[in-house]
Amino acid sequence: MFTNDQRQAERTGKYGTPRLQYLQELVNEFQSSTSQETQRANICIRPLELTEAKERVVANLANFSYDPYNYFFLRQLNVLELFLDCMTEPNEKLIEFGIGGICNSCVDPANASIIIQCGGIPLIIECLSSPVRNTVNYALGALYYLCNALNKEEIMKPEVVDVIKRYAVAESVSFSNLAKAILDKHLSDRN
Structure with a gap:
């Protein structure tokens, strides 16, 4: 369910952590994990806990990114x-959680603008070849929302369209439906 100020106040309670502060704490935790990982890498140790901590934080942030x-x-x-x-x-x-966060948030024009300006389109297109099903689904969803008149040529290049067409006929219903939606919305001549 989407949140508003009143609902957020009710859910947070009198002594709860405000949303901005909570999200800031997650970002700080991610940065701390990255910093510790870099320090440990210098002595050839990369504890699994740090990797799992980063994954957990990004997964949490991706979950928050669906709500306007x-x-x-x-x-x-x-x-x-x-x-x-x-x-x-x-x-x-x-990668999966990162593209999940992008997919969840890119429906908003301000978010889409940042994603595009920061070079997100090539990264999203690269996710179409992932072995992880969720990553591919998120990439297809993100391309559906990000494609517009300004970047259509970059997204709907022949090689990308070929990949999307392959997904359109895939046995996976989610791949097929998303790919068909992209083609229907953004490709006028579906030869």
Whole structure:
């Protein structure tokens, strides 16, 4: 359910953490995990706990990114950029959660603008070849919402359209439905 100020106040209670502060704490936790990971990497130790902590934080942030109530906070805290950074990692979970956050938030024009300006389109297109089903689904959903007259040529390049057409005939209903929706909305001549 989407949140508004009144509902947020009711859910937070008198002594709860305000949403902006909570999201800031998550971002700080991610940055702390990244910093500790870098320090440990210098001595060739990369504890699993740090990787899991980063994954957990990004998953939480992605869950908050579906609610329009949080969009301003996400922009203020540069969470969209954090999602894009995660999509450049070798860790498939971070990529999945990063593209999930992008997909959840890109329906908002201000968020979409940031994602596009920060080079998100090539990263999203790259996710179409992921072995992780959720990553592909999120990428298809994000492309559906991000494609517009200004970036249609970048997104609907022949090689990308070919991939989307393959998903349109896939056995996976979610792949097929999303891919068909993209083609119906953004490709006038579906040869």
